[in-house]
Amino acid sequence: MVARKKKARPKTLQSKSGAQLxxxxxxxxxxxxxxxxxxxxxEGAPDAWIDIRPFAREALHGMQIGSDIVVLTWLHRSRRDVxxxxxxxxxxxPLTGVFWTRSPDRPNPIGLHRVTVREITQTGLRVGPIEAxxxxxxxxxxxxxxxxxxx
Amino acid sequence: MVARKKKARPKTLQSKSGAQLxxxxxxxxxxxxxxxxxxxxxEGAPDAWIDIRPFAREALHGMQIGSDIVVLTWLHRSRRDVxxxxxxxxxxxPLTGVFWTRSPDRPNPIGLHRVTVREITQTGLRVGPIEAxxxxxxxxxxxxxxxxxxx
Numbered sequence: 001m002v003a004r005k006k007k008a009r010p011k012t013l014q015s016k017s018g019a020q021l022x023x024x025x026x027x028x029x030x031x032x033x034x035x036x037x038x039x040x041x042x043e044g045a046p047d048a049w050i051d052i053r054p055f056a057r058e059a060l061h062g063m064q065i066g067s068d069i070v071v072l073t074w075l076h077r078s079r080r081d082v083x084x085x086x087x088x089x090x091x092x093x094p095l096t097g098v099f100w101t102r103s104p105d106r107p108n109p110i111g112l113h114r115v116t117v118r119e120i121t122q123t124g125l126r127v128g129p130i131e132a133x134x135x136x137x138x139x140x141x142x143x144x145x146x147x148x149x150x151x
Numbered sequence: 152m153v154a155r156k157k158k159a160r161p162k163t164l165q166s167k168s169g170a171q172l173x174x175x176x177x178x179x180x181x182x183x184x185x186x187x188x189x190x191x192x193x194e195g196a197p198d199a200w201i202d203i204r205p206f207a208r209e210a211l212h213g214m215q216i217g218s219d220i221v222v223l224t225w226l227h228r229s230r231r232d233v234x235x236x237x238x239x240x241x242x243x244x245p246l247t248g249v250f251w252t253r254s255p256d257r258p259n260p261i262g263l264h265r266v267t268v269r270e271i272t273q274t275g276l277r278v279g280p281i282e283a284x285x286x287x288x289x290x291x292x293x294x295x296x297x298x299x300x301x302x
Contacts, residue, residue: 019225019288021259022169040296056258058234061248069250072261074170083209097212099220099292107207108172108290110223110261137170139259141250145191 021074024056025124025138034077037131039088039102041113047128050138057123060141065120071113072140073132078109111136114144172225175207176275176289185228188282190239190253192264198279201289208274211292216271222264223291224283229260262287265295 029048031037038045050071052060063069082105084095098106111132119126180199182188189196201222203211214220233256235246249257262283270277 016174018171018173019227020169021172022231023167024258056234056250059248059250059258061235061246062251063248064251070263072259076170080173083207084212095212097210097214099207099210100213100215100294102293102296106210106291107175108223110291112221112263112293140257140261142253142263143251145253 021139023053023074023137023139024059024141025050025052027073027130027132027134027136027138029130029132029134029136031131031133034104034133037133039131041115041129041131043131045129045131047118047126048130048132048134049124049126050141051124052138060120060125063117063120063125063143065117067117068114068144069117069127070142070144071111071115071127071130071132071138072142073111073113074137074139075104075109075111075132076135076137077133078104078106080105080107080109082106110139172290174204174225174288174290175210175292176201176203178224178281178283178285178287178289180281180283180285180287182282182284185255185284188284190282192266192280192282194282196280196282198269198277199281199283199285200275200277201292202275203289211271211276214268214271214276214294216268218268219265219295220268220278221293221295222262222266222278222281222283222289223293224262224264225288225290226255226260226262226283227286227288228284229255229257231256231258231260233257261290 085103087093115127236254238244264281266278
């Protein structure tokens, strides 16, 4: 009797080296350049609109004005080849791994922004305060969990 | 005199519809299937290892044991074509837009996990508690900001 070959482990995405993000919306802000933007939303950032792309609008169903959400952005002006930085661009502070800083320059420049929902329309949301600049793509939106340590 | 054509607006990534994530590591956990995993880390999840890929290890420089970090994962077993779900898979709860839930099924299945750093080695970290299953790709790691509302 011929020995059966050991069944191959099913191929999943874990064997690949990356994945493709699909933008679900874009930030519309009075902040036009990185140099204008505060480093964190709590540091004097304005409110902004998030235009949601038509395919994703259904995913807003149930969202409530006044709630806190986490907006995940793709910081498209960032450098992806930087692994160490001076925190807050302060050269007196030692070079630090980007996973131990909030620098926008990092291998996958995903921004996390905790904001309050101000207004909801057919095509998007007004939220704030948020330091992301005009044109920044949005990749996800999540509620803040009251029962979790997460936020 | 020939009228000059209006200068084209510079092309940036904001005109595209997506971006490519590059995995920076992978979760190694005793949780092997989604069905075993609690819905949130605070609901009885174990500790796990994050193996960091060689190209990204330098970005851990300065990280401290005992600190809280946010691990961003790519929830590779998720469905990306789902826009509404019953929260916590409870069919008695009304269908809700995924941007108003923490469902792993969503257009860009990025997971956010606030965890404590237990151990740091040359090749990665032990962190916990974390509900992500074995083999889940990691896309970013950020410190929790003590001065921010973010976490």
